[in-house]
Amino acid sequence: MLFAHDTEMSLTAAVVLANSAEEPDTLTTVAELDTFFADFRYAGRHDRTTAELEEVRALRPRLRTLLTSERDDAVELVNTLLAEARALPQLARHDGWDWHLHAIDPDSPLHERIAVETAMAMVDVIRSDEMSRLGLCAADDCEGIVLDLSRNRSRKFCSTTCGNRTAVAAYRARQA
Ligand SMILES: [Zn+2]
Ligand SMILES: [Zn+2]
Secondary structure (H helix, E strand, O other), X not given: OOOOHHHHHHHHHHHHHHHOOOOOOOOOOHXXXXXXHHHOOOOOOOOOOHHHXXXXXXXXXXXXXXXXXXXXXXXXXXXXXXXXXXXOOEEEEXXXXXXXXXXXXXXXXXXXXXXXXXXXXXXXXXXXXXXXXXXXXXXXOOOOEEEOOOOOOOOOOOOHHHHHHHHHHHHHHHHO
């Protein structure tokens, strides 16, 4: 494992969330937000309202900027996010998760918690100088973010769809 489990989980969730804004948008309903919440085993407040959905949707461009920034720019964004939320790191153990960091109250709105959790995860990425683990999808016409946590840095595509699409295109090019 490259980072602590909560860091990897937060990064993965942030990338999925940021990428959901790519066409076609895959976070347009409260039900889709529910699925995201369950997939990443979030705990804490979850309003299941359109207002909550809109706040989470509105966070996506900011996450994208953070995840695709140069290291020094990312530092500025992380510090801003943590200061805005008055983050207070505390270790917690609950619901089958071993000790991990919480830096914001579980009763805070979901979008604020996601913002702070992503910022805390980026603290690890920046400190260990691993920004190269984040990049853009290698497929043509895809701006999806790729998070490569693999040992041999083998991940190039944001999704298996993009990987397959590229393989098919390369095959066709060889046949032509
Ligand atoms: Zn927790
Ligand atoms: Zn892609």
